[in-house]
Amino acid sequence: MDLINDLLKIIGDFIAGIINSIFGFSPFLADLVTMGLAAVMLCTFAALSFMGLTYVERKVVARIQDRVGPNQAGPFGLLQPIADGIKMFTKEDTTPATADRWVYNLAPLVIAVFALTTYAVLPFAPGVVGTNLNVGVFYIIAMGSGSIVAIIMAGWGSNNKYALLGAFRTVAQLVGYEVPMLLNVLPVVMITGSLSLVDIINQQTTLNGNPGIPFIVFFPFSALVFLISGIAETGRSPFDLLEAESEIVAGFHVEYSGMKFALFFLGEYVNALAVAFVFSTLFLGGYAGPVLPPYIWLMLKAAVVFFIFMWLRGTLPRVRVDQMHNLNWKFFVPVSIVHLVVVMALMKLFVTSPALAQANGGVLVTPGAQAAILFVASLLILIGSLAVVARRARILRLQEAAVLEQRRAENIAAVSA
Amino acid sequence: MRTDFAFVGVMLVTAALLMGVTLIAASLLRPKKPSKAKLETYECGMQTVGDTWVQFRVQYYVIALVFVLFDIEAILLFPIAVAFNSLTFFAVANVILFIVVLLIALLYAWRKGALDWE
Numbered sequence: 001m002d003l004i005n006d007l008l009k010i011i012g013d014f015i016a017g018i019i020n021s022i023f024g025f026s027p028f029l030a031d032l033v034t035m036g037l038a039a040v041m042l043c044t045f046a047a048l049s050f051m052g053l054t055y056v057e058r059k060v061v062a063r064i065q066d067r068v069g070p071n072q073a074g075p076f077g078l079l080q081p082i083a084d085g086i087k088m089f090t091k092e093d094t095t096p097a098t099a100d101r102w103v104y105n106l107a108p109l110v111i112a113v114f115a116l117t118t119y120a121v122l123p124f125a126p127g128v129v130g131t132n133l134n135v136g137v138f139y140i141i142a143m144g145s146g147s148i149v150a151i152i153m154a155g156w157g158s159n160n161k162y163a164l165l166g167a168f169r170t171v172a173q174l175v176g177y178e179v180p181m182l183l184n185v186l187p188v189v190m191i192t193g194s195l196s197l198v199d200i201i202n203q204q205t206t207l208n209g210n211p212g213i214p215f216i217v218f219f220p221f222s223a224l225v226f227l228i229s230g231i232a233e234t235g236r237s238p239f240d241l242l243e244a245e246s247e248i249v250a251g252f253h254v255e256y257s258g259m260k261f262a263l264f265f266l267g268e269y270v271n272a273l274a275v276a277f278v279f280s281t282l283f284l285g286g287y288a289g290p291v292l293p294p295y296i297w298l299m300l301k302a303a304v305v306f307f308i309f310m311w312l313r314g315t316l317p318r319v320r321v322d323q324m325h326n327l328n329w330k331f332f333v334p335v336s337i338v339h340l341v342v343v344m345a346l347m348k349l350f351v352t353s354p355a356l357a358q359a360n361g362g363v364l365v366t367p368g369a370q371a372a373i374l375f376v377a378s379l380l381i382l383i384g385s386l387a388v389v390a391r392r393a394r395i396l397r398l399q400e401a402a403v404l405e406q407r408r409a410e411n412i413a414a415v416s417a
Numbered sequence: 418m419r420t421d422f423a424f425v426g427v428m429l430v431t432a433a434l435l436m437g438v439t440l441i442a443a444s445l446l447r448p449k450k451p452s453k454a455k456l457e458t459y460e461c462g463m464q465t466v467g468d469t470w471v472q473f474r475v476q477y478y479v480i481a482l483v484f485v486l487f488d489i490e491a492i493l494l495f496p497i498a499v500a501f502n503s504l505t506f507f508a509v510a511n512v513i514l515f516i517v518v519l520l521i522a523l524l525y526a527w528r529k530g531a532l533d534w535e
Contacts, residue, residue, distance in 0.1 A: 032427070043428075090443075109437060116428070131420075133421055158458075160459065165471075168473050176480060176484060190498040194499060329480075329527070333523060345509070
């Protein structure tokens with residue numbers, strides 16, 4: 001046991017040891033207290049990172065937009081999240097007289113609980129994971145869908161037309177982007193042969209004779225589509241149609257204020273951070289990495305992914321509803337299916353283990369060669385599909401320009417006549 | 418195995434408790450001065466007109482149908498993906514056939530205009 005590398009595990013074992021000695025009379029109680037403490041730690045981690053991220057995001061987006069950002073509360077505005085917290089706690093919170101009180105009040109709780117529960121399966125270091133579920137990937141996507149329930153609850157319960165319209169379009173967006181997300185996790189699961197996040201990370205290390213190549217090299221197409229669908233799943237800019245203030249005020253949470261609004265905000269940020277963690281785990285190798293301790297690696301990777309989120313938010317304008325649906329149903333889903341079929345065929349044609357080659361046939365290659373083959377195939381699909389889309393977009397643009405030109409000619413003719 | 422999922426239950430309860438306590442604490446700390454105008458629906462600054470449960474466009478329904486189709490497809494593919502290494506060529510060919518049939522279904526829906534938003 002290396003003190004630095006296994007710091008989290010040593011601390012965890014130490015606390016578990018203390019609890020076990022206190023509750024020595026009942027193993028059940030000891031287990032329960034240990035699990036409860038671990039759950040509190042994970043929730044606290046998520047909530048604290050939410051506070052930190054609101055500050056960091058405001059600063060980064062401000063820098064991108066050539067502003068200063070929060071700089072009044074404390075040095076460099078560092079106390080801004082605490083000031084926001086105090087404000088949220090002491091702000092008056094109204095429930096509209098016509099609202100459905102139960103549904104309205106439960107919705108923020110539901111979104112926050114589902115968001116926090118996602119963290120139960122994230123591995124932070126070897127042996128440091130809430131619970132290593134054998135259906136980890138599935139669990140994360142299921143919990144991610146929980147926010148849809150909360151959003152329809154909020155939109156319905158508010159008894160407000162803007163809220164209801166916002167909830168409708170949000171649900172259409174969130175359920176839609178779940179499909180490419182699931183389809184692009186499949187290649188990773190196929191190559192690992194397991195849904196457990198720990199197994200997926202081990203597959204990307206040099207353990208058990210694996211090549212130690214992160215899956216983004218195997219499936220660059222899947223990684224890109226997963227990242228973009230993840231942004232859409234969490235409703236972040238440029239897919240923040242759910243709170244398009246120019247069209248539907250603030251969408252499904254227009255009636256919420258005070259702590260209930262804060263919980264919606266928390267749910268959104270915690271979900272976005274969870275997507276960053278899951279992306280690092282599935283495609284960037286999770287906590288695996290040289291020299292630095294594993295938990296630092298995971299945090300670094302997640303931070304880079306989250307920085308990409310902030311960067312996109314700072315630079316891209318919001319997409320339209322029809323663009324959002326077209327991107328999903330007419331690009332991501334069909335191309336993901338084609339990608340899946342190609343990956344399936346290639347993985348059966350080029351196998352890495354001699355036993356499988358003997359049992360099912362196929363060409364025996366080294367893991368590195370398999371990675372190279374899959375990389376080239378995935379990249380070709382990515383570039384090819386983008387080329388097709390670019391051509392189609394140019395044709396549409398030309399058509400649009402022709403229509404505009406024709407209308408202008410008609411207008412001029414009408415005016416001169 | 419059972420303890421693995423027990424943690425999920427503990428996590429759900431803990432998260433609900435923590436967030437519930439936050440909500441209750443906020444409700445104790447904040448001022449409560451409701452008035453008739455404050456409790457009105459926040460729509461346009463005037464009395465809202467008509468029923469809130471507006472008709473929604475049928476497109477949402479179509480999208481939901483297509484979503485259910487492909488969500489179930491993806492869920493059916495997960496067990497296959499987990500067992501992928503032990504599958505024979507013939508089995509994988511069948512799976513690919515299944516996926517291609519669904520791809521054709523998607524193209525059909527596309528052709529029929531089910532995916533158009535306007």
